[in-house]
Amino acid sequence: MQPNQNQFSNQAPQPQSAPDDKKLFILIGVIIGGLLLIFVVLLVIVMASKSDTTDSAMTNTNNNQNPTNSLEALQRNQRNDARKRDVSSVVQAVTVYASNNPAPLNEIKDGVVYKDDKSSGSFEGYLDQLSKNTEIVRITSDYDEVDNLDLGRIIVLTGYKCDSSTSAMPVLGSKHTAAVITKLEPDQLYCQSAS
Numbered sequence: 001m002q003p004n005q006n007q008f009s010n011q012a013p014q015p016q017s018a019p020d021d022k023k024l025f026i027l028i029g030v031i032i033g034g035l036l037l038i039f040v041v042l043l044v045i046v047m048a049s050k051s052d053t054t055d056s057a058m059t060n061t062n063n064n065q066n067p068t069n070s071l072e073a074l075q076r077n078q079r080n081d082a083r084k085r086d087v088s089s090v091v092q093a094v095t096v097y098a099s100n101n102p103a104p105l106n107e108i109k110d111g112v113v114y115k116d117d118k119s120s121g122s123f124e125g126y127l128d129q130l131s132k133n134t135e136i137v138r139i140t141s142d143y144d145e146v147d148n149l150d151l152g153r154i155i156v157l158t159g160y161k162c163d164s165s166t167s168a169m170p171v172l173g174s175k176h177t178a179a180v181i182t183k184l185e186p187d188q189l190y191c192q193s194a195s
Contacts, residue, residue: 080184082131083154087192090137090154090180093119093126094194104175105195106159110140113156134182146170146181149189154182162191 098105108122114137119127127137135152138145145155146169157180161173168189170179177195184190 076185079133080190082133083182083184084190086130086134087154087180087182087190089128089130090114090156091192091194093123093128094156094178094180097123097126098176098195105178106141106175108139108158110138110142112136112138114154143170146189149181149183151183151185154180156180156194161193161195 094105111121113119113121113123114127114130115135117129119125119137122139123137130137133152134154137154137156139156139158141158143157143160146157149155156178157170158178159173159175160170160179161177162179162181163169163171168191170181170191173179173193173195177193179191180194181189181191
């Protein structure tokens with residue numbers, strides 16, 4: 001059966017309502033605005049990246065003018081890193097020694113416990129070989145030795161601990177604590193606490 005044409009002629013086509021058109025224009029505006037925002041953000045990132053690259057290139061140019069200073073700084077940092085690792089090794093040795101011996105750390109006899117790549121005295125068997133940047137490890141309870149500390153030496157200052165605010169200077173601790181201190185280049189103290 002064929003539909004009667006008169007059935008459909010009574011129904012007029014419905015035009016889209018104005019609110020739907022507004023919604024479409026608003027949606028298109030939001031999309032375009034979002035794309036513009038993304039474009040601006042990307043443009044700012046690219047410009048900032050170019051600025052950082054230019055600053056970095058200028059800094060590298062200035063640093064490369066004197067390669068000797070760069071090499072010296074690198075070598076100094078490597079020596080200081082080795083000294084810090086040596087201090088960590090001594091802290092570990094003090095900690096293991098303290099856990100194996102019930103006597104307080106401040107009762108350890110003052111003296112050299114590492115020299116010529118060998119541990120001796122109280123720390124014999126506790127202290128591994130240190131770097132070539134550390135010649136002597138000495139146990140002491142005399143705070144004045146901090147002021148006279150030379151490169152290549154580590155002191156274990158018993159009865160003290162490292163000041164948490166500076167991490168360089170020892171402060172009074174307990175009989176079970178020690179501050180392990182060395183000197184870094186160029187004339188800076190480095191301290192780690194042990195117990």
